[in-house]
Amino acid sequence: MKRVLAFTLGFLTAIGGFLDVGDLVANSLVGARFGMSLAWVLPVGVVGAALFTEMSARVSAISGRATFDLVRERMGARAGLANLLASYTITLLTLAAEIGGVALALEIATSVHYLLWVPVVLVLVWIVLWRLPFQAMEQTYGLLGLALVAFGVALWQLGPDWGALLGGALHPAPPPGEDWPTWWYYAIAVFGAAMTPYTVLFFSSSGVEEGWTKKDLGQARTNVFIGFPLGGLLALAVMACAAVVFMPAAIQVEHLSQVALPVAAGLGRIGLAVVIVGLFAATFGAALEAALAAGYSVSQYFGWAWGKARAPASAPRFHSAVLLTLLLGTAVILTSLDPIKVTEYSIVLSAAALPLTYLPILIVANDRDYLGEHVNSRVTNALATGYLVLVLVVSVATLPLMVYTKAGQ
């Protein structure tokens, strides 16, 4: 049992990477509109996220230092603060989107308007962060999130033309009626949603929380290399479900309930119930991750005591930062901005800000002062340099594409 539970942190992190509300919406929307023609972006995102998360986990395990501690040390007060502000803003938007996502999942289950659920979600998230021990939190949401496997089972039950799905995935080009810029814009959305930086901040800091040392490195890697591909596969299933159910009928995905619809079509009411549990757990887990990531980054920049595993009274500034972030995130959603729109903006903005997180990690992972013999291998460096260039290109291209395609319309 211990071995089974050992990978829950990896899967919970992978939820943030590939199955949070941003990913669910982006993948479903893309499946409905572009079929499987953008499926290739997911493996690209999974490999990139796993690569950089492993690096930051290695830094945590060997040096006991989390990401923003090192961002401050290496980038200095000024560039570090600019980085913190950008990263915090995006994490806050993501948190707002996740809170909206949890509320929407509750709306699907209860038919009570999501805005009424938002304050309840705020309280629930905060209670978990305040009272539930770190490992219990990680195991509860990591395991409940597995309910999203329903997407895979539903896809099977829908009995799609597998050859056509594979064929679509192997022809990366916009389907008839769609143009290239819009197609690329959504490629960036899927990529940005998969590479969201808060997952790296969360994973590296939780490594410090759990007191990883050199001998936990193997387990940290197992977490990443099992959890991430599993998350990626489920994300692919979400996309494929939408491609099978919505694309032939030319239905656009505009609401979280539509994301769950293919499962209801494939598996009936029980399937729908399971998938709602999965949606709830995934968005809730991602909200926990985002709130913690925001608190971690601020505390690490200023050098405050931090950690969810500590008694709140011994890390009051950290817990205040988390609480304040939660309140701000809730306020964003309570303005009755469409949660799905907030989600879309959060993933596109995070795509534009990707180098801010990934460049310092790559630098530090090559520093013998921190890692000794555990610095990046040549292969890791070659891959990571490739991703860094990719991430820079994405970062430069995102905003112009967003303006040109009017945010993908």
Added chain:
Amino acid sequence: MPDPDTTVEVLRLGFAALDRQIYDSDDRPVGKVDDIELAWGEADTAPRVSAVLTDTAALGPRLSGRLGRAWAAFLRRAGAGGGPVRIPIGSVVEFRPATRLSMRAPARVWAAEDWLREHVIGRIPGAGRADDPGQ
């Protein structure tokens, strides 16, 4: 070949000291090395490091430009007075990998931490409970 950046004898303050995490003698995270003070004695030809400055008030000058001014204005409005906390260099054991002090941090470092504990966080039930009771 000896590695110039890890030689103990000669070091660059910006690289080896500024923005490092400070821990006091009780192993508590105090803050970051936000600035460093240099001083000349009568007989000195060159200045010597006299103190390490920490606290958000020391951060303002580091930020310069628009960001620095915004930071200073924010601090004024927040009512943080009294200037940065000064830790004499004699109490600094080492700078790398983290800055360690041979003394307990001055109480003023904990002003915000104590205020929040007393007025916000400590008032919520369960604030004293850690995951591991030993912590």
Added chain:
Amino acid sequence: MPTILVSDLLGREVRDSRGTALGRVQDVVVRRTADGGYEVVGLVTGRSSVAGRWGYGGSLAPPPLLRAVLRRLRAHERYLRWDHIAELGETVRTSVPGERLGRRWSDVDPA
């Protein structure tokens, strides 16, 4: 005793004895003294502190592409010994021509 903050030194413009610009102060180099103190021995000047700050030239062994970028960023770096400073004002003036400055801060004269 007169004091100055490191943050105050960083970013000051540096010109040599002939008035040629040498960039800005990027770092302060100190030496451990016998009594356990730190004595300033010089300044690092140049156009950018990024590469030095990231540890290039020291403990950082970056992948090739990044190495090329960092090397360029550090190419302009010079080491200015403290006794070669003629005037420590808003502009730091050296008492020697720029080409006599060492290329690397680690070329610290032990004397």
